[in-house]
Amino acid sequence: RDPEAIRTAFSLTPEYLRTAEEAVATNLMDYGVALGRRFRGLKLWFVLRYFGQDGIAERIREHVRLARLLADRADADTAWERVAPVPFSTVVLRYAPDGMGEEAQDRLTEAIMERVNATGRAFLSHTKLRGRFCLRVSIGNLRTTEEHVLRVWRLLREAAAEVHPEGAGR
DSSP: OOHHHHHHHHOOOOGGGOOTTTTTSOOGGGGSTTTTOSOHHHHHHHHHHHHHHHHHHHHHHHHHHHHHHHHHHHHHOTTEEEOSOOSSSEEEEEEOOTTOOHHHHHHHHHHHHHHHHHHTSOOOEEEEETTEEEEEEEOOOTTOOHHHHHHHHHHHHHHHHHHOGGGOOO
């Protein structure tokens, strides 16, 4: 009878699940324990049944390798900062050219995310780490290849060059 009471009870929204549409659209994740999705365990069971333990382990190893590849690219580029270790398949990074304040870096990082997402070729989420706006690149689709990860890196660098032309080419 009181959807607001339910939403309040189940709302603990981490930064990466926050969107600009929160005030406009009903987000079903706020109305149940499982983020609004039913039978999540059944989906996992089907995946495990299909691929088996070895198949899943190989895919996880490959996703971790791909995340490491992206992290290495970010580490080698002085305009980018990897802000968290990469033990699994998520890379957290931000655009952080030298000589720029953190608030300006936050604004540019957010603008880069918006540009990449607007292309429709990749979807990046965000988070805040130590109060700074950061991008999350999470690799988890079974069909993700090295080419896809390198394309995301190109999209990130292209978007950075668009929003901050004086920082391009590093």
